[in-house]
Amino acid sequence: MDDDTDGRAPTRREYLTHGGAVLAGGLLAGCAGDTDGAGATTDGGDGDTATSTLAASTGEPTPAPETEQSSGERSYSVTMSPMGEVEFESVPETVFTRLTHHAGMAFALGRGDAVNAMHAPDYYDALWNQFTPRLDGVELDWTGLYSSWQVDEEHLYELDSDVHLADPASVAALDGWGRSDVEEIAENVGPWFGNTFSDRNQSPPEGxxxxYEYYTLWEQFEKVARVFRERERYEALAAVHDDLLAAIETDLPPESERPTVAMVGASDVESIYPYNVNAPGFLAAHTRPFGVTDAFDENLSSGDTVDLEGMLAADPDVLLVLGGMHPRRAMAETRRALEDHPVGSDLRAVEDGRVYAQGARYQGPVLNLFQLEMTAKQLFPERFGEWPQYDSGPYPELPADERLFDHRRVADVVAGRF
Incomplete structure (x- = not known):
């Protein structure tokens, strides 16, 4: 397993190129098609879920090279689907985001404070700051930012961002938006540079x-690093990621000895959202590398819910609770609710004390490192060391010899001390 998805991501010294057509040029120079799309998206709080109702728009793709080029003394360009080739006159200083995998990339590159908008900023500020205590000298404050899930043009003009780390295809699917609207923002405010539908390798809106190309979390991070001219930072973190994946792969037990796993988001024990731990896309970047068996039917769709009877039918060996590390959720109460329930108490994971907190699926590279470490310990304590009993508070402070990656090295890279 070379990376978090299908072995596609670059190693610490590789920069991959992709052939084929990409949607190019139109978001900078304009292109035909201005039919408004109508769409809606939702993201479910503690469960960190996202679903999209895709909408129609028009426009034809044109091919673009997958390279970073400089033109003149200062300007340069970076290519990623669906934008195509995007030109920058200088390194962006202010950053608009919607989803936290993009905000997390800015954070990893030492630009967390440059983010001026994101979905549910107070919620994710609190969640991210469960991990920053383990990064010496790294601080983060996203409280009070513009909440950008249902973004409007007026706010984008007011923010006047140098770059919009968001997928224009996903924005064009929102109510009141179309291709011409995202082009207008790119031309009058700042370019778009993001990819959202790689989350589950789902189909983008018509048009x-x-x-449209799909990227792993770390492939997309490499491209965002090019936008900020931060190749060395990217390479340093990618090296940590490569080494961590290699250590995990080396110590994994045979498939026959691996547990069955359910990953869920839940507002309460009667309404449970299951997520496939082996699904394609970067949302499973912290679970897919372990090659475990998903306890639920593979045909289960994102957004489906089950009750505890359905959970008992799956009866996982290990239960991973998304959002369980958020300060609003006390894992002790979650475990107690399951233990006190006449059905929940019969779950194998409950009986064996294997109900664990997780963070977020839209995780960004730094959280991906922490979540790979915690998931390894939660699934295979005999191989990677015991995961401490976690009820609330920040990410546990593991002794240095029990960490699966160098926390200090990551802190130094984020803080610019490397």
């Missing part, structure tokens, strides 16, 4: 599908 954006041809040539």
């Amino acid at each position: 954006w599908r041809e040539g």
Whole structure:
């Protein structure tokens, strides 16, 4: 397993190129098609879920090279689907985001404070700051930012961001938006540079599908690092990621000895959202590398819910609770609710004390490192060391010899001390 998805991501010294058509040029120079799309998206709080109702828009793709080029003394360009080739006159200083995998990339590159918007900023500020205590000298404050899930043009003009780390295809699917609207923002405010539908390798809206490419979390991070001219930071973190994946792969037990696993988000024990731990896309970047068996039917769709009877039918060996590390959720109460329930108490994971907190699926590279470490210990304590009993508070402070990656090295890279 070379990376978090299908072995596709770059190693610490590789920069991959992709052939084929990408949607290019239109978000900077304009392109045909201005039919408004109508769409809606939701993201479910503690469970960190996202679903999209895709909408139609028009426009034809044109091919673009997958390279970073400089033109003149200061300007340079970076290519990623669905934008195509995007030109920058200088390194962006202010950053708009919607989803936290993009905000997390800015954070990893030492630009967490440059973020001026994101979905549910107070919620994710609190969640991210469960991990920053383990990064010496790294601080983060996203409280009070513009909440950008249902973004409007007026706010984008007010924010006047140098770059919009968001997928224009996903924005074009929102109510009141179309291709011409995202082009207007790119031309009058700042370019778009993001990819959202790689989360589950799902289909983008009509009019954006041809040539749309999917990226792993770390492939996309490499491209965002190019936008900020932060190759060394990217390479340093990618090296940590490569080494961590290699250590995990080396110590994994045979498949026959691996537990069955359910990953869920839940507002309460009667309404449970299951997520496939082996699904394609970067949302499973912290679970797929372990090659475990998902306790639920593979045909289960994102957004489906089950009750505890359905959970008992799956009866996982290990239960991972998304959002369980958020300050609003006390894992002790979650475990107690399951133990006190006539059905929940019969779950194998409950009986064996294997109900564990997780963070977020839209995780960004730094959280991905922490979540790979915690998941390794939660699934295979005999191989990677015991995961401490966690009820609330920040990420546990593991002794240095029990860490699966160098926490100090990551802190130094984020803080610019490397």
